[in-house]
Amino acid sequence: MWFKVLEIHRSTTFAMPHGKVLTSSRLFLLLLLLLASSARGRSYPRFSRNDTEFQHLALHPDPSVGTVYLGAVDRLFQLAGADGLRLQLEEATGPVSDSKDCLPPVTEANCPHARRTSNHNKLLLVDPAALELITCGSIHQGTCQKRSLASIATVRFSTERPVDTQYVAANDPAVSTVGLVVALRGGERTVMYVGRGYTASHPPISTRHLSAEPVFSYEETAKLAVAGRLSEYDHHFVMAFARRAYAYFLFYRRDIKSATREYRTFAARVCLDDASYYSYVEVPLVGRGGGGGGGREGEDLLGVFSGPDASALCVFPLDELDRRIDATRDLCYTQGGRAEGGAEVAYIEYEVKSSCANLPVVRTRGRKGNGEMGVLKELLHNNQSRIHSCCPASSGCYIMST
Numbered sequence: 001m002w003f004k005v006l007e008i009h010r011s012t013t014f015a016m017p018h019g020k021v022l023t024s025s026r027l028f029l030l031l032l033l034l035l036a037s038s039a040r041g042r043s044y045p046r047f048s049r050n051d052t053e054f055q056h057l058a059l060h061p062d063p064s065v066g067t068v069y070l071g072a073v074d075r076l077f078q079l080a081g082a083d084g085l086r087l088q089l090e091e092a093t094g095p096v097s098d099s100k101d102c103l104p105p106v107t108e109a110n111c112p113h114a115r116r117t118s119n120h121n122k123l124l125l126v127d128p129a130a131l132e133l134i135t136c137g138s139i140h141q142g143t144c145q146k147r148s149l150a151s152i153a154t155v156r157f158s159t160e161r162p163v164d165t166q167y168v169a170a171n172d173p174a175v176s177t178v179g180l181v182v183a184l185r186g187g188e189r190t191v192m193y194v195g196r197g198y199t200a201s202h203p204p205i206s207t208r209h210l211s212a213e214p215v216f217s218y219e220e221t222a223k224l225a226v227a228g229r230l231s232e233y234d235h236h237f238v239m240a241f242a243r244r245a246y247a248y249f250l251f252y253r254r255d256i257k258s259a260t261r262e263y264r265t266f267a268a269r270v271c272l273d274d275a276s277y278y279s280y281v282e283v284p285l286v287g288r289g290g291g292g293g294g295g296r297e298g299e300d301l302l303g304v305f306s307g308p309d310a311s312a313l314c315v316f317p318l319d320e321l322d323r324r325i326d327a328t329r330d331l332c333y334t335q336g337g338r339a340e341g342g343a344e345v346a347y348i349e350y351e352v353k354s355s356c357a358n359l360p361v362v363r364t365r366g367r368k369g370n371g372e373m374g375v376l377k378e379l380l381h382n383n384q385s386r387i388h389s390c391c392p393a394s395s396g397c398y399i400m401s402t
């Protein structure tokens, strides 16, 4: 039985290695501790508020410090995790005078129809190198601040007069935004990957500066450029995470190539240091009930899939997902996107004016360890011009498999 995906609940979707407890499951546990009010939970430290809604949780990168950060509607909280979740600081972030149609800074003169608007926390991320908390709200076109991890009251940077490439989060409480802070080139540079659902013509996936000017902008970094029909795709992001040399995004969107144009769930992967998203590949994820298996080694992605009549918790081994993505990429670059029988199984998506190519297979097609970059990276290094025949530099290369 196959399930159509309507929604994946964020807190129940995370990567976890077999037999090991890791940050994400600890985070999940913490969420339970914070949110559960069962009789058993009473012996654990608790923090609750009845005047707001908690939306995101982040932890100090040093577990011995133990600070817990909460992003909520119109509030940010800093709690001493090692001291019974004692409230250390509380910051008001809203409501403010705002309108979705106005560009910040919002004033009486340039936005007469602005109203008192609640600020929903859309991103709450830790930059461990700079010891900063990144906060982005739904107000003022989803612009962001950097705050000190030692004190969230200390705002180190705020986009006051932003240009549109500095609009980060969705400016709508109901539209999802996910993010990921990544140190590149051995920590020399820090960037933020952002996936945001459709609100206007903003790229669904982008890489943004954190350690260079203009901060939070995707100018001169990479973005997933959707040539047209962005609203028809209607991306809904569920999660972003990094593993080895890659960033991954999980989302559902309309499959506008199919006759029914229904929403499908996808996993996308891009090389962390890819400044043009040439390495960007999407593959569909389908949750199916009644599976078995087990006994493998490695990390798994857990996802909850739900449809009108049923739901399932599905397990996707990440090594298998990588193999699938690699196979899709190889098919598009070396076999014109066609399987052995001639059927089209991989293609270029998002109206990018390009098609899959028939390039010679470059040896060194490693499956493991240092072979991670595989064929595409080899081709990029060996013959830039050939890759351009498949991926126009201006538009990037978005490969999809059916």
Ligand SMILES: *[C@@H]1O[C@H](CO)[C@@H](O)[C@H](O)[C@H]1NC(C)=O
Pocket (backbone or CB within 6 Å): 050, 051
């Ligand atoms: C909310 O919490 C405050 C402080 O703990 C309390 O005084 C108030 O009665 C609570 N309000 C509701 C509606 O529960």
Ligand SMILES: *[C@@H]1O[C@H](CO)[C@@H](O)[C@H](O)[C@H]1NC(C)=O
Pocket (backbone or CB within 6 Å): 382, 383, 384, 385, 386
């Ligand atoms: C790239 O490949 C093409 C076609 O095989 C060849 O003509 C060209 O010289 C190559 N360019 C480089 C920089 O190797």
